[in-house]
Amino acid sequence: MLHKCMFSGSGGQGSALMAKMVCLGAIKEGLKVVMTQTYGIEQRGGDSTAFVIVSDEPIGSPIVENDADIAVALSQSIYGNCFEGVVPGGTLFTNTSIVEEPGDAEGFEQVLLPVSDTAVELGTVRCANMVMLGAVLGKTGLLKLETVEEVVRESFGAKKPKLVDLNIEALRTGFAAVK
Amino acid sequence: MENLSSKYGKTLNLDKLTSYCPGCGHGIVTRLVGEAIEELGVMERTIAVVGIGCGGFSHHYMDIDAIEATHGRSPSFAVGYKLAMPENIVFTYAGDGDTCAIGLGDLMHAANKGMPITTIMVNNTVFGMTGGQMSPTTLEGQVTATSVKGRDISSQGYPLLVPEMMQSMAGVKYLARESVDSPKAIRKAKKSIRKAFECQVKGLGYAFVEVIVPCPTGLKMRVKDSYERCANEMTDYFKPQVFKDETEQGDVA
Amino acid sequence: MTQETLFLKNTETFAESLARCGVKYHFAYPITPATDVMKRMAVILPQYGGQMMQMESELAVSSALAGAACTGKLAATSSSGPGLTLMHEAIGFMCAAELPCIVFDSMRVGPGDGDILGAQSDYYVVTRGGGHGDYHTIVLAPSSGQEIADIMPHGVRLAYKYRAPVLFVLDGVSAQTTESTTLPAYNDYSAEFDTSEWAFTGTKDHAKRALITGSYTHQDGYEMNEMLRAKYEVIRNNEQMWEQEQVEDAELVVAAFGIHGRMCRDMVAKMRAEGRKVGFIRPITLWPFPDNAFEALPESVKNILVVEMNHGQMVDDVRLAVNGRVPVHFMGKTGGDQPMHTLAEMITEANRILGE
Numbered sequence A: 001m002l003h004k005c006m007f008s009g010s011g012g013q014g015s016a017l018m019a020k021m022v023c024l025g026a027i028k029e030g031l032k033v034v035m036t037q038t039y040g041i042e043q044r045g046g047d048s049t050a051f052v053i054v055s056d057e058p059i060g061s062p063i064v065e066n067d068a069d070i071a072v073a074l075s076q077s078i079y080g081n082c083f084e085g086v087v088p089g090g091t092l093f094t095n096t097s098i099v100e101e102p103g104d105a106e107g108f109e110q111v112l113l114p115v116s117d118t119a120v121e122l123g124t125v126r127c128a129n130m131v132m133l134g135a136v137l138g139k140t141g142l143l144k145l146e147t148v149e150e151v152v153r154e155s156f157g158a159k160k161p162k163l164v165d166l167n168i169e170a171l172r173t174g175f176a177a178v179k
Numbered sequence B: 001m002e003n004l005s006s007k008y009g010k011t012l013n014l015d016k017l018t019s020y021c022p023g024c025g026h027g028i029v030t031r032l033v034g035e036a037i038e039e040l041g042v043m044e045r046t047i048a049v050v051g052i053g054c055g056g057f058s059h060h061y062m063d064i065d066a067i068e069a070t071h072g073r074s075p076s077f078a079v080g081y082k083l084a085m086p087e088n089i090v091f092t093y094a095g096d097g098d099t100c101a102i103g104l105g106d107l108m109h110a111a112n113k114g115m116p117i118t119t120i121m122v123n124n125t126v127f128g129m130t131g132g133q134m135s136p137t138t139l140e141g142q143v144t145a146t147s148v149k150g151r152d153i154s155s156q157g158y159p160l161l162v163p164e165m166m167q168s169m170a171g172v173k174y175l176a177r178e179s180v181d182s183p184k185a186i187r188k189a190k191k192s193i194r195k196a197f198e199c200q201v202k203g204l205g206y207a208f209v210e211v212i213v214p215c216p217t218g219l220k221m222r223v224k225d226s227y228e229r230c231a232n233e234m235t236d237y238f239k240p241q242v243f244k245d246e247t248e249q250g251d252v253a
Numbered sequence C: 001m002t003q004e005t006l007f008l009k010n011t012e013t014f015a016e017s018l019a020r021c022g023v024k025y026h027f028a029y030p031i032t033p034a035t036d037v038m039k040r041m042a043v044i045l046p047q048y049g050g051q052m053m054q055m056e057s058e059l060a061v062s063s064a065l066a067g068a069a070c071t072g073k074l075a076a077t078s079s080s081g082p083g084l085t086l087m088h089e090a091i092g093f094m095c096a097a098e099l100p101c102i103v104f105d106s107m108r109v110g111p112g113d114g115d116i117l118g119a120q121s122d123y124y125v126v127t128r129g130g131g132h133g134d135y136h137t138i139v140l141a142p143s144s145g146q147e148i149a150d151i152m153p154h155g156v157r158l159a160y161k162y163r164a165p166v167l168f169v170l171d172g173v174s175a176q177t178t179e180s181t182t183l184p185a186y187n188d189y190s191a192e193f194d195t196s197e198w199a200f201t202g203t204k205d206h207a208k209r210a211l212i213t214g215s216y217t218h219q220d221g222y223e224m225n226e227m228l229r230a231k232y233e234v235i236r237n238n239e240q241m242w243e244q245e246q247v248e249d250a251e252l253v254v255a256a257f258g259i260h261g262r263m264c265r266d267m268v269a270k271m272r273a274e275g276r277k278v279g280f281i282r283p284i285t286l287w288p289f290p291d292n293a294f295e296a297l298p299e300s301v302k303n304i305l306v307v308e309m310n311h312g313q314m315v316d317d318v319r320l321a322v323n324g325r326v327p328v329h330f331m332g333k334t335g336g337d338q339p340m341h342t343l344a345e346m347i348t349e350a351n352r353i354l355g356e
Helices: A015-028 A079-085 A115-122 A125-140 A145-157 A161-177 B026-040 B054-061 B074-084 B096-102 B104-113 B162-166 B183-201 B223-237 C010-020 C035-048 C058-069 C081-097 C123-127 C145-161 C172-176 C218-238 C258-273 C291-295 C314-322 C343-355
Strands: A002-010 A032-036 A047-055 A068-073 A086-095 A109-113 B046-050 B065-068 B089-095 B118-123 B172-179 B206-212 B241-245 C004-009 C025-028 C051-054 C075-079 C101-109 C115-118 C138-140 C165-171 C178-183 C242-245 C252-255 C278-283 C285-287 C303-308 C328-332
Touching: A002 A015, A002 A079, A002 A125, A015 A032, A015 A047, A015 A125, A015 A145, A015 C004, A015 C178, A068 A079, A068 A125, A079 A086, A086 A125, A109 A125, A115 A125, A115 A161, A125 A145, A125 A161, A145 A161, B026 B054, B026 B089, B026 B118, B026 B183, B046 B054, B046 B074, B054 B065, B054 B089, B065 B074, B074 B089, B074 B104, B074 C025, B074 C051, B074 C058, B089 B096, B089 B183, B096 B104, B096 B118, B104 B118, B104 B162, B104 B206, B104 C058, B118 B183, B162 B172, B162 B206, B162 B241, B172 B183, B172 B223, B183 B206, B206 B223, C004 C010, C010 C035, C010 C075, C010 C101, C010 C145, C010 C165, C010 C172, C010 C178, C025 C035, C025 C058, C035 C051, C035 C075, C058 C075, C058 C081, C058 C101, C075 C081, C081 C101, C081 C123, C081 C165, C081 C218, C101 C145, C101 C172, C115 C172, C123 C165, C123 C285, C138 C145, C145 C165, C145 C178, C165 C172, C165 C258, C172 C258, C242 C258, C252 C258, C252 C343, C258 C278, C258 C303, C258 C343, C278 C291, C291 C314, C303 C314, C303 C343, C314 C328, C328 C343
Parallel strands: A002 A068, A068 A086, A086 A109, B046 B065, B046 B089, B089 B118, B118 B206, B172 B206, C025 C051, C025 C075, C075 C101, C101 C165, C138 C165, C252 C278, C252 C303, C303 C328
Antiparallel strands: A002 A047, A032 A047, A032 C178, B172 B241, C004 C178, C101 C115, C138 C285, C242 C278
């Protein structure tokens, strides 16, 4: 089992938090995980990409080189990079609330979800990342939904208990949307 | 020759032939340091961290563990040592070149940290071991091998007043400048050096004593003249005094 | 502390591994990309009864480290290129003085102030001593967080066995990578060694000891260097470490350390799947360099490709080790938005060499 992921968004959208949730969940499931910071163009303009590799074996190269089998684009400005970064056979998750004209995927699958709108309906746009993460889990089986829910409880539980229910609801909504 | 060890106790090792030049002030200061350690009964847990230059010889005349540090870094060595072994008494001993030329930064930060460490700076206004070059404490107009027309204050600055630089540091608990130009001055120096060690034994904080000494070889002077210079020109500028004495507090250690 | 798996930056893993293997005192000065080590040490060392002490410069750092090492207790420091340059004064001193300690260099782009991006540009300076005089330090180059944790006990033992500084080097990209790592349970590995034979702890239970690295007679300097020569010979003969895979029938062997060494595993797997006879050697000790790995290469090996995040440093040691028997090729870069060659570029170059 080996998944290479890229989680991209603009400042404040929480793409790095998505990546961290995946990493902590992977450890809970006894998997190996590596996260690298962004280099190059992604660093600029408030955009950020977190690259995560999850495997059940020791991980070789920690670098994701345009060969992500799971890519997430939360914002328009980062969409092109994600579109280019998906490996044939991979899946691109696009936030259609913001990306107005998604490209035509060739050789890979594209999941179109208006996660920002969904998040607003749930109470705040800030949980759009968790809606999308739920969708990633539902579509790819990267990790179990329950595992990530546990990570959410542990991460927010102590300091921000109010956020736990909201984020779990967001995860479940995204998960259900692709089932 | 009569062996004087029994008269001075165990710390000073008087069996060893001295490497100090005839008339050198280091011999007096080394003895005073040895006496302070002996009187305080801390010889077995005292470590000398010595600098490069003639001051580096000093530990050979004391039966205590010693570290010959890199040039100027003995205060930093002492900080690391004291952190790892706070129960031991650590002192640094070096000349003006080691202490306030290459090692001024290490010295000031060690002093400012205020850890219980003792520093003895032996100031003879010249680099002695390398043959009499200008040091930061060389007096205005003083001729040396590298200030052949005398120290020019317009480009070389004024002689550095080291304890004065430490006066505002709250972590420095004992701060003095002494001289060895006369028996009376030596008695005062003995008292200050002892207090500087006591300060550490009590765990109070950093202690610093500068001692003004002659270097007849480096200054190319007769011994008698070098002591007169010490009593006059040198101590006119480097005025002996106790800047700060906060040792009369209870034990912290 | 018990064994546990955490999600940590590799700089943090380094700090945790130091503390869990017995380091009580850490001296450092802030510098990117190594600062996370001292930050973590400041938090965790008090839990082990130790302390992180921030110094005013790397000169003071390495001097304080030497002072602490004189007591026989385990101390460490962490820095990056410009800081390491300043530290070499006391690192050389500690080699001459035979003092054990651990030094970590999170390598960045040089020379001068360079760039804070990761690099492998300190290979020369760490493997050739670094300061004046005839000396070496043992250099360990782990390539992942797990390897940092796994090799730390060995690093501490080497420092005490040979009474010498042990350097860890990691390119800044690996240093800043965050990954799952299983940290060891606490065990002070330095406690396996009796330091009472040499440590400068006061004359209570031994006759006067003086730590002297300067020569009082010319014979002193000669004898110190002969002692070091003999010690380094033993280390060269006994302490080479490397990882190798699929070298047995390889036509091309890729040699790389650190992150490129880690990438070699994927490279070889991909190229083998395409029927290419490629293997790799990943030096784990940079000094002593694993000459034995290269001397034992099978006849099948027609070319060697060295990949580094610099303009060609370790490649010299590979050439010395093979001594002209096999052509040695090099690819490397340092700095830029992507401060190293990609896996795709490495495979392209390997295929080009195989096709010649």
